[in-house]
Amino acid sequence: MTSMKEQNEILYYRLIQDHLKEMFPIIYTPTEGEAIQNYSRLFRRPEGCFLNVFDQDRIEDNIAQWGEPDDIDLVVVSDGEQILGIGDQGVGGILISVAKLVIYTLCSGIHPTRTLPVILDCGTDNHELLNDELYLGLRQPRVRGEKYDNFVNTFVQSVRKSYPKAYIHFEDFGLHNARRILDKYQPEIACFNDDVQGTGCVTLAAIMAASHVSKVKLQDMRFVLFGSGTAGTGIADQIKDAIAHESGKSKDEAGQQSSALLSRHGYTSLGNTHLCVDKPGLLLKSKKDQLTPAQLPYARNDQEWEGKDHNDLLSVVREVKPRVLIGTSTKPKTFTKEVVQEMAKHVDRPIIFPLSNPTRLHEADPRDINEWSEGRALIATGSPFPPVEHDGVQYEVAECNNSVTFPGIGLGAVLSRTRLLPPSMLVAAIKALAAQAPALKDPNAGLLPDVTDVREISVQIAKAVIQQAVKEGLNQEKDIPDDDADLEEWIREQMWDAQYRPLKKVERDSASAHAKGEAGSAASHRSAKA
């Protein structure tokens, strides 16, 4: 497929678009994980922009060579430290930047030549790669601290300088950098962290659909989040904000009342509603020193848990009786039969989302969850799965992957040329997505729309994002239609579609200011047409 992409981009995109469901798992999760792990051995030609932490003086020039200031709309960047659930993959991480951009083009019509995949090579702590003489990246341990921060900052400032209107998407950074980098740049530029925000948005939308099916309000649900890293705390934050919004509670109150994060350092439970668990079990205040800043708001008072077992998932589930269990732990098979049956004892529609990718790392197989809960569980998974069946009733397993949200959010950000992407724009996106859930009409249909419908979903998400940008005065694009239908039309006509164009049209296009002049495709974004 990669070879076809190089030889005939239109054919590549058309083939995938016409067979989206079949091709998605090949160009994206789970196959992409294998391609990334074998990157240096499968390597034929470089794709994307490689930046080296020891060559910081050249970053600005390297970035600038990809086009004129108006040529790039979207940059996806990774430092390769926490790829999917497979950890540090060094420069192989370039393929996650490439894959996410392919998804943008397929799912929201972002023009393929107006994007830039980037890998920040800071070394790797993966011993297998360090000992592999074919490894293509820097063969030395990861550079951290000030030098790393300067590297990221030089990259961000160079993008700002060369492509002032470009939107930056951060992907698969390590636990200690992902949130920190987002917090630093979110108030300054239009940027997005997919693992924190994309995952939080799509998961909340799925929970909202499950809330509709089970007829229980978000504020009345108890949550256990198993694995409280980048994705787990991103999800917890979205749930907390939504509960605060729905119930009128303060965000702190909502955090404590509605979430428990289970972490490496102990399980943490939120009062009776919301608990986070990580490796050491429930997140507890006494273990503050071991918690990340993102986990801290979810740490529970130790007194609440005195005399209660909180060091394993089953004990926490027994104690909390959650309605919702979400896995972002990278630990396969941890949602055991006992855990699922314990949940199913207390609620009629347990909501269970094993989200760890790739597929082999899922916390449980949806077929098992369905069987163990006697067909009552509402299930969504991080990678695609076929429908499951119990007693002759078929249930669609929704794919709860950030790929359902980030393309639409990015399209909205790019077309509105938003200056920033504040949380209110994400809320708009979540609502637009939740409104499209098939489960609203049929309880056995998916909690999220199918990937086949994703282009239309992206239009709806982009519309909501653009309208919110306008409401907040963040749009630098001033020519945005007010009317709903006109706005949808305006979005659709700017979405790139893989089609061979008649020769005349190609000539016209290459004579336009579209700097890349790629053969056979029409420039479809506004700035490209101008």
Ligand SMILES: NC(=O)c1ccc[n+]([C@@H]2O[C@H](COP(=O)([O-])OP(=O)(O)OC[C@H]3O[C@@H](n4cnc5c(N)ncnc54)[C@H](O)[C@@H]3O)[C@@H](O)[C@H]2O)c1
């Ligand atoms: N479905 C999606 O859209 C989506 C999006 C983002 C991430 N993910 C998946 O979520 C997983 C985590 O990604 P991340 O970026 O948050 O990684 P991360 O390293 O930031 O977080 C993983 C967390 O799990 C904890 N953990 C590890 N072992 C544990 C155990 N035995 N019990 C409890 N907690 C444990 C770690 O301490 C860490 O806090 C990956 O598999 C990734 O593919 C899925």
Ligand SMILES: O=C(O)C[C@H](O)C(=O)O
């Ligand atoms: O890339 C994916 O499949 C989703 C997500 O961003 C992840 O890191 O697992």
Ligand SMILES: [Mn+2]
């Ligand atoms: Mn990711």
